Amino acid sequence: MIHNILRNLGAIQEYGIVSLCLFCAVFTGVLAWAFLQRKSDLDRMAQAPLEAESDESPEPSNSHE
């Protein structure tokens, strides 16, 4: 069945245009989605790597210079 559908799509060159439209729709959707997020939520999430153990931050040494 899929074979038949694809064969009947017409000129294969138009396939690229369909793909492009699909991509533009998805990308625009993601942009809109990202901009609709609450800033407070995003700021909280951005802190995740910094919520770390206290023993993870020894200062670099210059003792062998």
Add this chain to the structure above:
Amino acid sequence: MSIDAAALSSAKQRGPAGAGIETFKYDNHIVRAFMIATAIWGLAGMAVGLLIACELFWPQVSLNTPFMTFGRIRPLHTNAVIFAFVGNGMFCGIYYSVQRLLKTRMFSDALSWFNFWGWQAIIVSAVITLPLGLTSSKEYAELEWPIDIAIAVVWVAFTVNLLGTILKRREKHMYVAIWFYIATAITVAMLHIINSLEIPAGLFKSYSVYAGVQDALVQWWYGHNAVAFFLTTPYLGLMYYFLPKAANRPIFSYRLSIIHFWGLIFIYIWAGPHHLLYTALPDWAQSLGMVFSIMLIAPSWGGMLNGLLTLRGAWDKVRQEPMLKFMVVAVTAYGMATLEGPTLAVKSVNALSHYTDWTIAHVHTGALGWNGFLTFSMLYWLFPRLYNTKLWSTKLANYHFWIGLMGMMFYVVPMYTSGITAGLMWRQFTKEGFLQYPNFLETTIRLIPMYQLRAIGGTLYFIGLVMMLVNLYKTAKAGRFIGDQEAQAPALNRAASRESVKLGHRWLEGVPITFTVLATVAVLVGGLIEIVPMFLIQENVPTIASVKPYSPLEMLGRDIYIREGCVGCHSQMIRPFRSETERYGEYSKAGEFVYDHPFLWGSKRTGPDLHRIGGKYPDAWHYNHLENPRSTSPQSIMPNYPWLLSQTLDTTVSGDRMRALRKVGVPYTDAEIRNAQQSMQAQSKLVVANLATGSITNAPPDREIIAVIAYLQRLGTDIKKAPASETSVSGAGRDARATGIDIKKAPASETAASNTGAAPANN
């Protein structure tokens, strides 16, 4: 023991049920194991890289042994640096950051160690099999079928461990780094399985189920996305984790990271055909690949800027912290490579750059800059922390930074020069309309100083790596390893999680299964739209009646061609440019490759294209050339292949191989398989007779070189036997439109042009 104040604070926000504090231990043993493996394999992979770099201006360094020739060990270098160095680095960073971001130990220690030892066993098997010539010949997927199965099993174990850890997490929301890890796990599995579909023809021999154009499309869909989802997305995850940690400030824009992630994984997968511009791939697929490659700049640069802008107001730290210096160069190299990649995907630029060292320069901007420097940055950060001490020498790390940077420059600048020089020389015509440099060797010789400079660059980079290893070893010796690091975090309140369901991205970050499904759909769409039509629509691969399967002897010769890695230096794809048809003969048609399992189009011309080599030289020329290329082509940089003259051809495998090829669609009949031995003997006698006319009277008919000559003499000749009307098929019509050449007249006129093209295009 450590406790996370911010986590406790967020636990309070979740309500009373989430306030129960749990104690657990991070597994640092597995992180250390991958760290050490990264360092060791980095050293090995780059040493092999240096060796093959030297072979390009000093071919004798291979010592005339089959196990050290450029063709065989070039895949060893690429596999070692990609899968061993970057692969172990990726696992190292993922195992460290996932535990901390999700506030839990890995799902299963047993799976972690299975992942580690399984991966090392795969690498060791590559180290053994590739120099032995056991290869599928598909770039970055050379390993033979038993190893392919092992890769799939180990990768599934890693994916289960990753997803299991996510499911047992104590942190409700998945940070952006985790998204990139999820995309890596699912996409690499998909790419590897689809590209590795092959029919075994013995323990270490198989044939791709795809042929010709379809094989090329699947291979470069895999190859391109292996760069995307093995070398890029996991490292972006590491960037999003380690850069904020080192700079001690959050990522510049979390909103931008959402766009970066979804934009990147959705677009990247479409761009594979940009590796096949101006080949026999249908035009629509080429254009699709080109357009999506250009659009890829948007998410890539979004990510790059997100990384660099994180350092706003913290550039003083970059001066003090070598780890940050490496990270800044890594992110900058990512930006450069992701701008250059789309530029190279523009057809007019690609016409110049393809098959040249420009591609090598581009790849190494990414490999040495992005992957290499980011790995170094991560190791400099991790070692002191896991060993609870300070870095042994900041000064030595700074020296490493500068020598590594110089090494990169000395590598890529000569390669850009070499690539552009070769591209321009290949297409240069005289005023009279003849090729200015008709002998391919003229170009090769011109590039040798660039190859020598490149080896200096590689040596500097390698010295920097050794300096790092000394520094890290000394750091480890001075400290005390913390294998199981105790930590505390509040338990995840799943009931509260469900209560807060909404359709924002924050909600999606809290539902890992839905997230994984959506990411899978995002990567699948591009792949399906690109590949499925190639298999279902007949007009994409027109057949040519005169194109027939290889004879048994030619088939075995082709297998030796694959074994020796000839495809690493010689393409078999003549593009529809006058400069190429003048040099090599008629341009290649999709229908000529329908029995090629696998395709051997190649991606680099260190030597000339061989698609129309059949009938161009006498058999004796090939015999002498393979024994010692400099006997026919003075100053050639091709290695000697004396073992082809001494090793007996194993004809007993022909039946199994023909049956395997029949399973993938090559129409060998039962009679042809039954009579293979007689067929091979008859064809060998013909080759030996031809050699005798060329003054080679002592050639035994049972040697491997006889099969190789039979194969080379067959290449590209089928179409010459065809009446003009047979070649005038729809696919060829596409090429003709692109070049303005009348296909019905093309064979005769172009062959004539080629024959009058003065000196042969030899190596």
